[in-house]
Structures are given as structure tokens and as C-alpha cells.
Amino acid sequence: MAPALNHPSGVTFIDDESLGTVHVDAATYYGGGESFTRSRTYSHSHLHGYNPRKAPAFEEDSHLRKRRMSHDEKAVTAPRRFLIDVEETIRVVLEQEDTDGDFQISVTDAGPKMMALGTATSNGFKTFDIRGTYMLSNLLQELALARDHNRKRIVLDESRLTENPVDRLSRMIKNSFWHSLTRRIDGDGLEIITADPKNRTGRVNPRIYVPHGEPAMAEYYRQVAKDKPHMNLDVQVLPEKADDPAFVKSLNSKPGILALAMKEVDGTLKGIPFIVPGARFNELYNWDSYFITLGLLVDGQVSMAQGMVDHFIFEIKHYGKILNGSRSYYLCRTQPPFLTDMALQIYNQLDRSDLAANRAWLKRAIQAAIKEYHTIWVAEPRMDPKTGLSRYRPDGLGIPPETEATHFTHILEPYALKHGLSILEFSAKYNDGLLKEPALDEYFLHDRAVRESGHDTTYRFEKRCANLGTIDLQALLYKYEMDIGTAIREVFDDELEMEEDFALAPFPPSVESYGRPMSTRERSKTRAQTSAEWFERAEWRKGIIDKYLWNESKHLYFDYDTVQETQILYESVTAFWALWAGCASEEQAWQLVTKSLNKFEVLGGLVSGTEESRGKISLDRPNRQWDYPYAWPPHQIMAWVGLERYGYLDEAQRLAYRFLYMMTTAFVDFNGVVPEKFDAVKLSHLVDAEYGNQGIDFKMVPREGFGWMNSAYQVGLSFLTTHMRRAVSTCTSPEVFFGASGSGQAALLTGNLPSTDPLGLAMEALQV
Secondary structure (H helix, E strand, O other): OOOOOOOOOOOHHHHHEEEEEOOHHHHHOOOOOEOOOOOOHHHHHHHHOOOOOOHHHHOHHHHOOOOOOEOOOEEEEOOOOOEEEHHHHHHHHHHHHHOOOOOOEEOOOOOOOEEEEEEEEHOOOOOEEEEEEEHHHHHHHHHHHHHOOOOEEEEEEHHHOOOOOHHHHHHHHHHHHHHHEEOOOOOOOOHHHHHOOOOOOOOOOOOOEOOHHHHHHHHHHHHHHHOOOHHHEEEEEEOOOOHHHHHHHHOOOOOOOOOOOOEEEEEEEEEEEEEEEEOEHHHHEEHHHHHHHHOOOOOOOHHHHHHHHHHHHHHHHHHOOOOEEEHHOOOOOOOOOOOOHHHHHHHHHHHHOOOHHHHHHHHHHHHHHHHHHHHHHHOOOOOOOOOHHHOOOOOOOOOOOOOOOOOOOHHHHHHHHHHHHHHHHHHHHOOOOOOOOHHHHHHHHHHHHHHOOOOOOOOOOOHHHHHHHHHHHHHHHHHHHHHHHHHHHHOOOOEEEOOOOOOOOOOOOOOHHHHHHHHHHOOOOOOEEOOOHHHHHHHHHHHHHHHHHHEOOOOEEEEEEEEOOOEEOOOOOHHHHHHHOOOOOHHHHHHHHHHHHHHHHEEEEEEOOOOOHHOOOOOOOOOOOOOOOOOOHHHHHHHHHHHHHOHHHHHHHHHHHHHHHHHHHHHEEEOOOOOOEEEEEEEEEEOOOOOOOOOOOOOOOOOOOOOOHHHHHHHHHHHOOOOHHHHHOOOOOOHHHHHOOOOOOOOOOOOOOOOOOOOHHHHHHHOO
16 A cells, blocks of 8 residues: 655645635635645655755746746636745736836736746646736735735635636625724724824824723723833823813824723723724724724624724713714814714614613613714704704814825915914914914814815815805704604604703704703703604704705705805705705605706716816816715715615616726726725726825735725625626626616716726826
8 A cells, every 4th residue: 555645744735625715815815834736746845855946936037938838728627726936926026017116016007917827736837827907916915915924835726816806805895904994992902093194293102082080991091001111102081071172272282092982801991993994094983984884784793883883972972072083183073973873774783682782782872862963963053043054063273283284385375474484383373372363263164164074175165164054964964863763762662761961952943042041951861852852853954954955946955054144056966865864855856866966977976066066176276085076985875875765776776886887997907906085087096186095005915995985895786786796897887888788877977088998097097
């Protein structure tokens, strides 16, 4: 009997592996030992003391040499696998294909787009050509992931290079991107979360602010500072009223992360994990978190989503609002409110094994939302008592410190010249209150409001945002009122007691009722909340939306200027948020879809506003990122859901197809990129507006994508039919797909484009 061949230690033979494990996450695929083929096993024995000649796959410059009869072009029935030296192949791929030196392989690189790899069944002696941008960029990504797991040599399945791009991107989001975007504020996670790319003070040592009333948490972080002296962690406790504008301004020179919710585990405190947007946004954000949650729920990460609501409850309790972001410079600002829908979406997916615990959790979330509603959204200064419209109108003093250093240069320069100072000198004196400029105060009031709106920045809000009752905010508050009423009626037996004491806002709002002393207002704990009062508030709000925001002749909702007492006729895609919230009548919905949707629909989905409303762009009037031609995930998702809600599923699917086509094309052509936003007219992630784009500056492999763009893909896929999904995976353009399907929208708003070919559009964007 022939002696048995024993595997060398740490070696797995490829025919021992299940073919079903090819499309797994990198940790599973590369986390095991070295993999080798059984064929010519002894040719690899140089790893264990033998020294035969090297296979070409391991030789320098082997990609340049061809040997007779060695090129493996024949069709094979078994899956093809490649034997690869990781570091050497990375070097060769980048040297040959990455002609612009950005450590990515894209359609704009001028390399040959072809590389020969040694096949595993021949021990690398026979080769097979890897061709095209997509396969080569996937090869680079796989090599980078193998390097992450300290692999020197790998056996790589060809199917990981040719993987259906829709499946690959969705898999990467679910198995990799969410994990990379996960943060936790505790001793283990502080060093990552305290890093702040927006910090311009020059101080790099971390600082954490703990809210008043959490002594155990403060002590915990002090102990962390002692246990990790290398961090130089500065632990500060905030005063009870942490959002006083003067106090918040005093923190500008000493920014820090804000403590969030924790839970007790084995006698110590542990931070509850959450997802950050990514790139320069390395903290918990408000409306980003809602859209991120939608993606998490699609991917089955209910616990992660639930933890993010727990953080929002904590913020409302301790910081008075759901903050714009969990940094000290955001203490005065919130963002568009989504808590009720976020909580109800999660509640509907909680494990049904403990209904009492689920109900208690939802109760905390709804109680927090009621407090936020009364103390923020229908309280002054955000409430306009005359109309009853709520506005984005945060408190604050001075220049927002989180912006890029030159962001306000063009605004500050005339004032600096007026006082004979440099811009830095003027900024310091203005922030300290030594120089008074009422017009500049007004400018920054509106600038802070723009940032609170989430739409920073847009010409829609230029120098007037704090005065506007916007359609998006009114729609969101209508949804709050309906959600709270529904939860009280359906889950809490039409009676919800409040546990925190605060003043309730007058209803219906009027100048007289808001002019009365705060001490005369009804308190939250004097009686239980009922569904009837919330449904009454919702019905009343629908009335003022119709009165002030709906324009029958233009078939669209518009913002209302509460100071000028007029509609602002900037056409914004947020008009479709009325469909998401359910506050539009069937007739209004029909008008929106049949008369106005085509104003916003372009090749890559929905743009933020119309080109006409944006106006002309020049050196003195540059692009703003929330204007035409840019498309953002929140606008897409809200429109998809809203259209479906009113029965316009075909339109929702068409829009989802457009956006996912744009995302998939960028993913295929640009090394797996998943950016913050797109130019939806040119189908380009190369955005030349304000700070550019986020999620695009990675080397070799995308690791995070971008929070709400990840969600848009996962949510968008749920709108597509199987046929649509297959068409997206082959990058079939919307004109071709809907033209073949007989859609009247086949060539919508693309006649002015020089090309609809992704490569042509990408090259045009690069030239611009």
C-alpha cells in the first residue's frame, strides 16, 4: 500500500474546500491557512525544506514572459483557480495598470487591462488572462484583503473576480462595510472614535465630555484615563444646561467627543455600538443614522439599529435634543427628525420572544420623541407662532468651527478689510464678541440653520434658511404626530404616561398662546398622552401645509418664508417627502407624480433641485452640493417609499433602477467606489462642489463605502424585480432597459448629454 500523504502543517488543499464558500467575507476566505492544489504537491515542498524551481507565478516579471503551449485558454468544467504570490502580484498590478498612481484600477487608467495569472491546477505553469477593469480591480481588492490577513500566497477562485457586481457590492456592504463603520465609545473604542478630521485646533489628544447626572460614567472614563496614560485622555463633565450658546462657543478651542449610552456588562460599563457615516464624519450623526438603520434592517442587524435609537434617547435626555453629531461643537444643533419611524421600523423586527421588553423599549423611544417634539420642534425659536410652521433655527454664536478653514473666507474678507485686520484676526475678535456685525450675525444664523436642515449647503436656503417653514420639516413632523398617535393607540392602549417633566407646547399655536409665561403652560406629567390629541395635531399640520406650502398652479410643495410671508419658488425634490409622510391627498400625489416628477428625474435618479431653480454657476457663484445636478441617498429612499405608499410602484422601481445602475456602474468602473453622493446627470462620483466627495479616497480596496449610500443600495434592491436586478448587474443603461420595456420615460431628460456611456461621462467629469 502506498504511504498516505500527510498535509504539511497549516496547509489546506483546494479540493478539500467546499465550492459553496467562494463568495464569503474576506475573514472567512483568507483567514485560514495556506491553500495549495493536490496536483504536483511536491513542487511546493520548497516551503518545507525542498528547493525545486519556482513556478512562474512566483518569479519576478513573470507576467512579461510567455512560454510555448503554456497559455491556458481552453474551457474547463471545474472552477478555475489561480496560484498567486500576494506582494509580487500587487506590485505588478499597480505598476502595470495604475497609471494615475491613486492605488485604484479604474476605467480612466491607461494600462493594458490584461494580466496573466498562473492556474492552481498547473502549479502556476499555465496561465490565464484576467481582462478588463472590473476583474483587475477585483484582483487588486482581493490581494489587499489577503494581505490584511497576512497571507503571502493564495489560491484565488476566479469567481471572486467575475462575481456578479450587484451580489458583490451587496455582500461587501453586509459583511464588511457595516463592520468597518462600527464605533463604540468606551475604553476599547475611544482611540478610534476620538479621531476628528474636522478638528482645526491643532490639539490631537482626545477629550470626552460626559453629561451632567452620570457620575458612574464620568468615573468610568477617569479610570480609562488612568489605565491608558498614553492616550492623555481629558475627561470633562458638562453643566446641567449643556447647550447654552455662550458655553458651547467656549468649547470651540477644546473640542471633544460627547459620551453616549452605555450598558453594564460583567460589572463594568460598555459602550453600545453604532454606525458612523464614514470618511471625515467619525461620530454618531442624526439623520444619517436613520437611513443607515434602514440598511441595517435589510441586512438583519436589528440589534445594531436598536442601539442607535438608545443613543438618541440618551441624547434627548442629557443634551436636550438628538444632536447633529456627537461632538461638542454640535450641542446647539439638531437635524431632520426621524426618531419615531426609526423606532417603529425596529420595533416591528424585534424578536417576539419577549414582548414586554419590546414594548418597554418602544415606550422609552416614543417618550423621548414626545419630549423632543415639544421642547425643540414646536418650541421657540424654531416654531413660528403666527403660521404654526416649524423651522430649522438653532441657537449658536460665532463661526461654526467644524467647517474647513477656508469655507467662510469669501464672507469674512470684506469685514476683515473694513476693520483693517487679517481674516484670522477678525475671526478671533468676532468670535470673542469684541467686534459687532449684525449682518454677519444674521448670515451665521442662517448658516447654522442650513446645517441643522442637513442640506448644507444649497442656494435654496442661502441667507434665509432660519426663516423658512420647509416642506421637508413639516412632512417629518406630520409623520411624528401620526406615528406617536398610532403607537399610543395600538401599543399602549391609548394612554401613555410621561416620566420626564417638561412644558407642553400650546395647541393650536398662536402669537397669543406662545406669548404667555412658560410657567402657565401645561406640564408633561399632569396627564397621560392620548392618540386623539396627536391625530388632531397631525390633521392641523396637514391644513397649514396645504395653506402655506402647496402650490396648485405649479403642482408642487414649496418652502414658506415666515418673515417675508411668501412662498419661495425653489423647486426641491423634498416636496416628495409629503408622499413618504402620507400628508398629501390622492389628488396632490397624482399631480406630483404626473406633473412634477419629470423635473427632477435624470439618468441617475432624482437630483436635489432643478437646474432652473439653482441658477447659473460661475466663479463667484460656485456649485453647492445639495443643488442640481447632485443626487443623494436620502432623497432617493424617501421618494421610493413615498411613491410606493401611494401606489406608484412602477415609478418607484424606475427611480430605484436608475440610482442603483449609477451606483453599480461606479462600483464596476472605479475599483469598488461607494461615495457619499453623485452627479446624477453625468453619472459621476467625481464631484466638484464644496469639500468634494467622501468615501472615494481609499487604497486598493474600499473598506467602508459611505453609510447612507450603503443603505440606498440594500434598500433599493428590495424595490427591483429579478429581471431588473439582472439588468443592473450587467450595467444595462436605463434608456436601454426601459426602452426595451416600453416605458415612456426611456430617454427622460438625457437629450442634452453628450454621451450616456459611463466611460465617456467619467472622462468628461475628469476633464471638468
